[in-house]
Amino acid sequence: MSESHQQNLLRYRPWRGTFRGAWFGVFAIARAGLELILRRKLFWTLYGLSFLIFLFYFFGQYLQVFLEQKLGEENLRLGGIFTRNVKPDVLMKSLRNALQLNGSADTYGNFLWFEGYIVVVILAFVGSVLIGNDFHHGSLPFYLSKPISRWHYVCGKCLAIGVLINMMTTIPALLLFIEYGFIDTWDYYIDQAQLLFGILAYGLILTLTLSLLLLATSTWLRRTIPMVMIWITIFILGRLMQRWLVDGLRLPEHWRLIDLWNNMYLTGMWIMGKEHEELRPLSQAQPPYWEASLVVAAVCIISVLYLHRRIRAVEIVS
Amino acid sequence: MDYLIDLDRLSRTFGPFQALKDVTLKLPPGRIGLLGPNGAGKSTLLKILMGLLPPSSGTGRVLDQPLSAGPEREANYELRRLIGFMPEADALIPGLTGVEYVGLAGELYGMPRKQARRRAHEVLTYLELEEARYRRLNDYSTGMKQRIKLAQALIHDPPVLLLDEPTSGLDPAGRDAMLSLLLELGRDFGKSILLSTHLLADVETVCEQVVILMNGEVRGQGKVEDLRDQRQNRYRLSLQGDVETYARALTQQGARVLADNNRGEWRVVVPADWKTRTFFLIAQTTQVLLRGLTRDEETLEEMFLRTVNLVPPVAVGG
Numbered sequence: 001m002s003e004s005h006q007q008n009l010l011r012y013r014p015w016r017g018t019f020r021g022a023w024f025g026v027f028a029i030a031r032a033g034l035e036l037i038l039r040r041k042l043f044w045t046l047y048g049l050s051f052l053i054f055l056f057y058f059f060g061q062y063l064q065v066f067l068e069q070k071l072g073e074e075n076l077r078l079g080g081i082f083t084r085n086v087k088p089d090v091l092m093k094s095l096r097n098a099l100q101l102n103g104s105a106d107t108y109g110n111f112l113w114f115e116g117y118i119v120v121v122i123l124a125f126v127g128s129v130l131i132g133n134d135f136h137h138g139s140l141p142f143y144l145s146k147p148i149s150r151w152h153y154v155c156g157k158c159l160a161i162g163v164l165i166n167m168m169t170t171i172p173a174l175l176l177f178i179e180y181g182f183i184d185t186w187d188y189y190i191d192q193a194q195l196l197f198g199i200l201a202y203g204l205i206l207t208l209t210l211s212l213l214l215l216a217t218s219t220w221l222r223r224t225i226p227m228v229m230i231w232i233t234i235f236i237l238g239r240l241m242q243r244w245l246v247d248g249l250r251l252p253e254h255w256r257l258i259d260l261w262n263n264m265y266l267t268g269m270w271i272m273g274k275e276h277e278e279l280r281p282l283s284q285a286q287p288p289y290w291e292a293s294l295v296v297a298a299v300c301i302i303s304v305l306y307l308h309r310r311i312r313a314v315e316i317v318s
Numbered sequence: 319m320d321y322l323i324d325l326d327r328l329s330r331t332f333g334p335f336q337a338l339k340d341v342t343l344k345l346p347p348g349r350i351g352l353l354g355p356n357g358a359g360k361s362t363l364l365k366i367l368m369g370l371l372p373p374s375s376g377t378g379r380v381l382d383q384p385l386s387a388g389p390e391r392e393a394n395y396e397l398r399r400l401i402g403f404m405p406e407a408d409a410l411i412p413g414l415t416g417v418e419y420v421g422l423a424g425e426l427y428g429m430p431r432k433q434a435r436r437r438a439h440e441v442l443t444y445l446e447l448e449e450a451r452y453r454r455l456n457d458y459s460t461g462m463k464q465r466i467k468l469a470q471a472l473i474h475d476p477p478v479l480l481l482d483e484p485t486s487g488l489d490p491a492g493r494d495a496m497l498s499l500l501l502e503l504g505r506d507f508g509k510s511i512l513l514s515t516h517l518l519a520d521v522e523t524v525c526e527q528v529v530i531l532m533n534g535e536v537r538g539q540g541k542v543e544d545l546r547d548q549r550q551n552r553y554r555l556s557l558q559g560d561v562e563t564y565a566r567a568l569t570q571q572g573a574r575v576l577a578d579n580n581r582g583e584w585r586v587v588v589p590a591d592w593k594t595r596t597f598f599l600i601a602q603t604t605q606v607l608l609r610g611l612t613r614d615e616e617t618l619e620e621m622f623l624r625t626v627n628l629v630p631p632v633a634v635g636g
Binding site: 011012013014015016017019020021022024025028029032035036039129133134137138139140141142143144145146147148 | 368370394395396398399401403405407408409410411412413414418422423425426427428429430431433437440444470472473474475502503506507
């Protein structure tokens with residue numbers, strides 16, 4: 001490369017173009033956040049675990065229908081020494097009851113419930129990378145000195161978290177819904193349209209609640225270890241506590257409201273149209289749907305209020 | 319546009335603390351130094367100029383844009399598009415590469431993604447970071463971090479740069495390089511620069527004008543040349559013998575004794591064209607033993623106070 005060409009390259013050059021609206025910045029923030037997360041091996045390891053749950057449901061649904069078609073009318077002989085004859089329809093019924101792989105609200109509710117364990121662990125790690133670092137490294141002035149408001153910043157981060165959550169919950173649940181229609185009948189899509197709406201709404205509830213809560217806790221704690229501890233307290237300890245209080249000490253079922261994931265589950269099942277009395281397991285009494293939804297809404301509102309206060313407080317440039 | 323910054327009795331309070339008191343400034347476009355010790359109110363003023371903080375009272379305009387009442391007003395977005403801000407804090411996003419970081423800044427300013435990315439490459443090349451542009455920001459040295467912060471401020475080619483301590487943490491060579499860059503941007507590419515610093519030498523190198531801020535008040539404003547002329551040429555002397563005669567001889571040569579501890583130790587201020595050997599010549603003539611002679615650089619704080627007619631007590635033993 002000639003020296004004159006290199007000199008030309010090193011010259012400052014002006015830029016003339018048209019600026020776009022502030023909302024485009026939301027997508028840029030979300031994309032940058034996702035790039036940070038998707039580069040981490042830990043994320044892909046944990047995502048692999050969540051994918052295993054999806055694979056279990058995916059092939060479980062298929063195998064169940066496959067078995068139903070393959071089994072004839074004749075009784076089956078089960079067991080080695082103590083054999084017994086079982087009718088195929090009885091066997092399938094007990095399998096259906098045990099696994100709930102029947103394309104019902106319980107199928108998707110259970111699937112999302114199990115995915116929740118992995119989602120919570122991933123989000124505990126994601127929080128410090130995505131938001132905590134902005135506070136820890138003083139990066140907030142980088143964002144807020146641009147023509148965007150704190151709510152654009154919050155929306156960008158929520159969008160990134162939402163994509164991660166939906167990658168593990170809503171999208172696989174929708175795939176299961178589509179799969180069941182294929183292996184059952186086409187009428188399934190029409191008859192169970194409320195389930196489709198329910199899955200989307202459940203996903204939206206998870207996205208909103210968890211992203212706002214993650215933002216709020218990350219701005220508060222910033223570092224990974226405290227984040228993991230708080231999330232374990234909220235989601236694992238909360239669950240153990242509610243079981244101990246209600247099932248162990250026989251306190252009223254309202255005590256289950258301290259388990260946030262259970263509240264989101266109840267809200268989701270409500271939208272999917274599941275009767276409250278039929279909630280599984282039948283032995284465990286659950287608080288009314290509206291109470292659980294109220295708790296979820298309260299968590300969202302408190303998180304928004306906290307973010308409003310916190311992000312304004314650090315809007316001090318250096 | 320007559321003035322880059324036009325402030326009229328602008329004040330800002332934080333609870334009982336008054337960070338800025340009746341600041342009135344009329345600054346034409348150009349390279350301006352904002353000098354002041356820590357806590358002088360420089361950062362608060364920068365925040366107000368960027369529209370991040372509303373003033374408690376008073377009015378102002380930056381680049382003919384009025385300072386609005388709230389940081390999330392659309393008018394402030396317009397203002398921030400005209401400004402490139404380089405914060406003092408790291409403000410980096412660990413995990414992103416240099417080109418991603420600068421590109422993200424461009425997108426936050428409202429540039430379309432492709433243009434932002436292309437411009438990021440150009441700016442990084444101009445700032446001699448082309449070889450480091452695909453490296454993670456975590457691996458950058460202090461000098462590179464300062465330059466990449468400048469790059470993100472230049473990405474959208476703003477007419478005004480607000481720089482908060484741009485040479486902070488740099489070694490002498492890095493500092494010289496940064497100051498040369500800033501001088502070039504201002505002098506050759508017509509950028510208006512507001513350089514907030516506590517280092518007089520930085521202002522002397524880059525700026526044409528200076529504003530001295532102390533305790534939230536503007537204590538002085540003028541051309542850097544004038545300030546430079548006001549800097550005192552001082553020495554510390556340690557004498558033995560007939561010091562009265564020595565003092566008279568010094569005064570006849572145009573020097574002035576600032577402080578005398580009555581034990582033969584003085585601080586003297588001499589004319590600008592003073593030659594050090596004059597001290598020895600006078601000592602020889604007056605038969606005085608000159609036991610010690612050291613240069614006594616006037617500190618920035620001393621000069622601030624003297625400039626604003628608040629002459630600090632000059633002690634010899636300090």
